[in-house]
Each structure stands twice: as C-alpha cells, then as structure tokens.
Amino acid sequence: MCGIVGYLGNKSAKDVIIKGLKRLEYRGYDSAGISTLQNNKLEITKTQGKVSDLIAEISTDTHTGGLGIGHTRWATHGVPDNKNAHPHSDNSGKFTLVHNGIIENYQSLKQLLADNGITCKTDTDTEVLVQFMGYLHQKEKLDFVDTVRLALNQVVGAYGIVVLCEDYPDMLIAARLGSPLLLGIGEDEFFVASDSSPIIEYTRNIIFLDEGELAVIKPDEYQVRNISGNEIVPKKVEEIKYNLDEIEKGGYDHFMLKEINEQAYTISEALRGRVNSEESTVILGGIYDWIQQILDAKHIYITACGTSWHASLIGSYILEELLNMPVKVEYASEFRYRETAVNSDSVVICVSQSGETADTLAAIRKAREKGALTLGIVNVVGSSIARETHCGVYIHAGPEIGVASTKAFTGQVTIFNLIGILLAKKKGCDIEKIKPIINDLDALPGLVQSVLDQGNEILPIAEHFMDVENFLYLGRGYQ
CATH class of the missing domain: 3.40.50.10490 (Glucose-6-phosphate isomerase like protein; domain 1)
Structure with missing residues (x-):
C-alpha cells in the first residue's frame, strides 16, 4: 500500500499518472505501475524500483489513452518484485485494480476462487480482490458498478481502490473504506488520488470520499454512492487551500x-x-x-x-x-x-x-x-x-x-x-x-528563526555526531 493516482479526461492519462506518482514518491515505495485503456484493451506496465524505472519500461507507442490508473507500492502481502507490483488484473484481463489497505479475508476468498478453478499468479491480497471481481462479473452477469459493489460487500478489511473494466471504456470506479481517497473535479476531466498532491496542478476542486463510499466517474459526470445500499450520496465540493509551490522543494x-x-x-x-x-x-x-x-x-x-x-x-x-x-x-x-x-x-x-x-x-x-x-x-x-x-x-x-x-x-x-x-x-x-x-x-x-539562522554553526555539530548509532536524551517536565 502506498500512493494511488487515477485519471479520466482528454489529456494523456500516462503523463498525468506518471507526474502524479512522482509527487507521491515522498511516501516511500518499492515498485510502481500503470494501467491504461488503449484501443479498447487494458494495458499494464509495472516494475520493481522507482517511477524512473517505470518510465524506462514504457515504450512510446503504449499507454496513449485518456483513462488510466497508477500506483506506487510498499509491500505488505508478497515480496517487492515485478509480479506483485500494482496494478493487478483478473485472469480474463477485463479488470485492473490498484489498492491501498489490507484485505483481511483474502485467504478465504482465494480458496473460493481456487474451488472454482481460478488460480492467482501473485502473492498479494490485491490480486485476490480483482480476481474475485472478475469471478463475480462472469458468474452473476453483473454490470461494472454492481460487480465492484458486490465484491466489496464481501470483503473484510481496509481499502482504497480504483478499478478499470475493459467493457466500460469511459468509466472509472473508486471506493474507500479505511484508506483515504479523494476525487478531483477539473474542466471535462476527473482525477482520483490518495492525497491531493497529484491533483493540485490541475484543479483545486475536490471531494473527499467518506467511509463506505464508491465514486462512479464518467467523462461528463460523477456520482458518489453508498457501497452497502447503493444509495446516491450528495457530496460537497471543497477547495484545496495550499499552492503548488508548497509541495515543491523550493531550492532545498x-x-x-x-x-x-x-x-x-x-x-x-x-x-x-x-x-x-x-x-x-x-x-x-x-x-x-x-x-x-x-x-x-x-x-x-x-x-x-x-x-x-x-x-x-x-x-x-x-x-x-x-x-x-x-x-x-x-x-x-x-x-x-x-x-x-x-x-x-x-x-x-x-x-x-x-x-x-x-x-x-x-x-x-x-x-x-x-x-x-x-x-x-x-x-x-x-x-x-x-x-x-x-x-x-x-x-x-x-x-x-x-x-x-x-x-x-x-x-x-x-x-x-x-x-x-x-x-x-x-x-x-x-x-x-x-x-x-x-x-x-x-x-x-x-x-x-534565530536558531534556524545558525545553520552554518549547527552543521559541524551534526557532522561530528552523524555516525553515532544511539543518543540518550535526559530531561524533566517539558524538556
């Protein structure tokens, strides 16, 4: 679990997502990946390492569409390697998904899938979730929204997810329970992210998804629904209060x-x-x-x-x-x-x-x-x-x-x-x-400020102690 970016609009989804993932690098991560819809087919590129390694893996003629999701992963289930990196897909290739959180009942879901002839290719709980969606979609003949809802209603744990479906080339679904997600509303474009830093360059208008909510995003509209009951939830559009330069290094x-x-x-x-x-x-x-x-x-x-x-x-x-x-x-x-x-x-x-x-x-x-x-x-x-x-x-x-x-x-x-x-x-x-x-x-x-102004005097002290492995602090009261 770590950083999530999703995009639906007229820009290059690849460019928006890669830039967004770079803004999320401060969180720390061990792998990165992207999935976009290109020529009505879902395409995935992912790799162990940095976003720069992901960029090197992407050829110029791939990921050219305006719909996509991306993720930086910090391993929780499964070792950090290419196969365990997000996004994950089901065996049919119709669904791709990125996920922050932990699916606590993934073992029982994995056994259910195995009993129905579906084998997972990775060690992650995230793949179990997307395979479960693919299984329900085929078994119950459900549409995209109901597939995601039904799957999430059977999940125990925490998640912030964004999902693509090949059969719905103009739709993005995001859902949240225990892991933050927000929706950015631009001019004929929409963004999803785990925090506002990938979004602020494009729009200040955001909606925070609350616990147990699901956002259905299309080119010209969005709806937020309750996962358990499917009721439409009215949401207030809020404004990001800080500026882009506040998330830049500013010369430091x-x-x-x-x-x-x-x-x-x-x-x-x-x-x-x-x-x-x-x-x-x-x-x-x-x-x-x-x-x-x-x-x-x-x-x-x-x-x-x-x-x-x-x-x-x-x-x-x-x-x-x-x-x-x-x-x-x-x-x-x-x-x-x-x-x-x-x-x-x-x-x-x-x-x-x-x-x-x-x-x-x-x-x-x-x-x-x-x-x-x-x-x-x-x-x-x-x-x-x-x-x-x-x-x-x-x-x-x-x-x-x-x-x-x-x-x-x-x-x-x-x-x-x-x-x-x-x-x-x-x-x-x-x-x-x-x-x-x-x-x-x-x-x-x-x-x-008077202490900060003494940086040049403090630096030699830091250099003197920089290799010390342990410090003991003694104090009393507020000290």
Missing part, C-alpha cells in the same frame, strides 16, 4: 530541510488571528461551542500515533498544569482495542498530521460510541479526522512531505498551548499565570 536539497526551515512561519500561522496579546485571550472558533462541555468533563484522554503521540505527551503536561485536571495519553492502536473508562463525561483529543491515521480514526469511533466528546488536532483541512470529530483545531502547517515530522510537531504543541490557555481562562485561571505564556508564544517564531 530535500523536503525535510525545507520543512525544518518553515517552522518559524508555520508557528506564526498556527497563532495567526487566534491570540490577542493585549487582552491575553485566545480565540479558537472550531471548539467555541463545545468549551463548556470540555470544562465539565471528568476525564481528558489524548490519543495519537507516532510523532503526534510525542506532541500529545507535551500537550498532557500543558493541559494538566493549566486546567488542574488529570490527562491521560494513549497510543491509538492500544486505545482502540482495550477497555477504557471513556464515557459521556470524557473528552478524547485526537491528534494527527494527515487526519487519516487509521488507528486514530478507529479510536475516534470507539470514543463516540461510548458517548465521549471528540476533539481533533489535525493539519489537513477536510480530512477524515476533521470531519468525524465533534470539534477541532487546524494547525495550518501546510503540506508536510518529509517522513520525519518537523513543522507538524511544533504546530501541534503550539495548538495544545492555545487550547490550554483558552480553557484555563474560561475556567477562571489567574491572568498573571496566562500572560507570560502568551508573551512567550508571541516571541516563539522569532526565537525559532
């Missing part, structure tokens, strides 16, 4: 270096319009209507994964100190499975850069089932966590491409400070306790 050697150097600006963006230094007040419109319920809560939980979990540990110190109430931090993968004391007297704060972290999303759903108020701290506007929590705050850090989080982490810690100040003041905290924190936040972007 790599994205991580760029994002390190953006932190003074992104902290300023997290504070912008939210802090009144003269009155020592904080305004967070995303949680305004829920402030009293938060203050009335008996328990505050914070749940996250990875770097967001580390930001949450700092956040718990901030909230406990300012609110004088217990705050518990849990890894989302633990929170979602174990029995907790979460109930209607609880607030669960969910932290994620992408807003699509699967374990954190599952934790939100569990918390809501138990009656808790959920609050999201996310970076990506309109993401699943932003939509599924009751309320929340954006960190406004812009796209974070580097795998090691930098500006998102400092943005999350900044937002925890703002939430703590706002709630503390509403609770009647002494203004003299709040004012120094606000003054420090005002000074923070400048202090960060």
Whole structure:
C-alpha cells in the first residue's frame, strides 16, 4: 500500500499518472505501475524500483489513452518484485485494480476462487480482490458498478481502490473504506488520488470520499454512492487551500530541510488571528461551542500515533498544569482495542498530521460510541479526522512531505498551548499565570528563526555526531 493516482479526461492519462506518482514518491515505495485503456484493451506496465524505472519500461507507442490508473507500492502481502507490483488484473484481463489497505479475508476468498478453478499468479491480497471481481462479473452477469459493489460487500478489511473494466471504456470506479481517497473535479476531466498532491496542478476542486463510499466517474459526470445500499450520496465540493509551490522543494536539497526551515512561519500561522496579546485571550472558533462541555468533563484522554503521540505527551503536561485536571495519553492502536473508562463525561483529543491515521480514526469511533466528546488536532483541512470529530483545531502547517515530522510537531504543541490557555481562562485561571505564556508564544517564531539562522554553526555539530548509532536524551517536565 502506498500512493494511488487515477485519471479520466482528454489529456494523456500516462503523463498525468506518471507526474502524479512522482509527487507521491515522498511516501516511500518499492515498485510502481500503470494501467491504461488503449484501443479498447487494458494495458499494464509495472516494475520493481522507482517511477524512473517505470518510465524506462514504457515504450512510446503504449499507454496513449485518456483513462488510466497508477500506483506506487510498499509491500505488505508478497515480496517487492515485478509480479506483485500494482496494478493487478483478473485472469480474463477485463479488470485492473490498484489498492491501498489490507484485505483481511483474502485467504478465504482465494480458496473460493481456487474451488472454482481460478488460480492467482501473485502473492498479494490485491490480486485476490480483482480476481474475485472478475469471478463475480462472469458468474452473476453483473454490470461494472454492481460487480465492484458486490465484491466489496464481501470483503473484510481496509481499502482504497480504483478499478478499470475493459467493457466500460469511459468509466472509472473508486471506493474507500479505511484508506483515504479523494476525487478531483477539473474542466471535462476527473482525477482520483490518495492525497491531493497529484491533483493540485490541475484543479483545486475536490471531494473527499467518506467511509463506505464508491465514486462512479464518467467523462461528463460523477456520482458518489453508498457501497452497502447503493444509495446516491450528495457530496460537497471543497477547495484545496495550499499552492503548488508548497509541495515543491523550493531550492532545498530535500523536503525535510525545507520543512525544518518553515517552522518559524508555520508557528506564526498556527497563532495567526487566534491570540490577542493585549487582552491575553485566545480565540479558537472550531471548539467555541463545545468549551463548556470540555470544562465539565471528568476525564481528558489524548490519543495519537507516532510523532503526534510525542506532541500529545507535551500537550498532557500543558493541559494538566493549566486546567488542574488529570490527562491521560494513549497510543491509538492500544486505545482502540482495550477497555477504557471513556464515557459521556470524557473528552478524547485526537491528534494527527494527515487526519487519516487509521488507528486514530478507529479510536475516534470507539470514543463516540461510548458517548465521549471528540476533539481533533489535525493539519489537513477536510480530512477524515476533521470531519468525524465533534470539534477541532487546524494547525495550518501546510503540506508536510518529509517522513520525519518537523513543522507538524511544533504546530501541534503550539495548538495544545492555545487550547490550554483558552480553557484555563474560561475556567477562571489567574491572568498573571496566562500572560507570560502568551508573551512567550508571541516571541516563539522569532526565537525559532534565530536558531534556524545558525545553520552554518549547527552543521559541524551534526557532522561530528552523524555516525553515532544511539543518543540518550535526559530531561524533566517539558524538556
């Protein structure tokens, strides 16, 4: 699982998809592939290695159509090699599919296929899914849409998929359950991708597919339907808020270096319009209507994964100190499975850069089932966590491409400070306790920039320690 791009329009699908896959290279991957419809036949090219290796495999007279799908794969089922790379096809060659996620019941589906004389050629769960679609299409005499729906209704697991069918040369189907997908709406063209970076060059108008939804895309229209019941779901078209240059390196050697150097600006963006230094007040419109319920809560939980979990540990110190109430931090993968004391007297704060972290999303759903108020701290506007929590705050850090989080982490810690100040003041905290924190936040972007400006002095230190395998960090409190 890794990056997905799909295209239907008047441009060269090959060119759009290859460029899109290159924009998704930051995710890391071990193989890449593309499938297009050419002369009413599905054509697949895929290879182990980089997108540049894929380009070398594509001859000039292939993949010339305006309908196609592409994928960069990070192996989960099956070793990284040419045969296990996506897209996958069924034995009839009528269906090709790219997939992010894990099909948990692929073994039982594979046995069903074997019992009906269908043998899989690869080790992947993805091939099992597309072979299952081909089997249902032939056995049940279904159209393209109903074939995909029926197959997905029998799948257990998580997926973001895009599918082509040779018999439907003007249709693209995308579906999502547990793995993000969005639809880009252009001028007489449509795009599908696992995030917005392959799309922004062509359109800012997007639709986020929600859990259990399927998009049927044709040259002049699209419909979003519920997978389980096939009902049409009205969707709101949203606008991508960032610019193309924000996902370029901007003269830096790599994205991580760029994002390190953006932190003074992104902290300023997290504070912008939210802090009144003269009155020592904080305004967070995303949680305004829920402030009293938060203050009335008996328990505050914070749940996250990875770097967001580390930001949450700092956040718990901030909230406990300012609110004088217990705050518990849990890894989302633990929170979602174990029995907790979460109930209607609880607030669960969910932290994620992408807003699509699967374990954190599952934790939100569990918390809501138990009656808790959920609050999201996310970076990506309109993401699943932003939509599924009751309320929340954006960190406004812009796209974070580097795998090691930098500006998102400092943005999350900044937002925890703002939430703590706002709630503390509403609770009647002494203004003299709040004012120094606000003054420090005002000074923070400048202090960060002063450190970044010392890059030439810091470089020799980094070079001195670059080969050290282990570091031990000692600190206390916020340190």
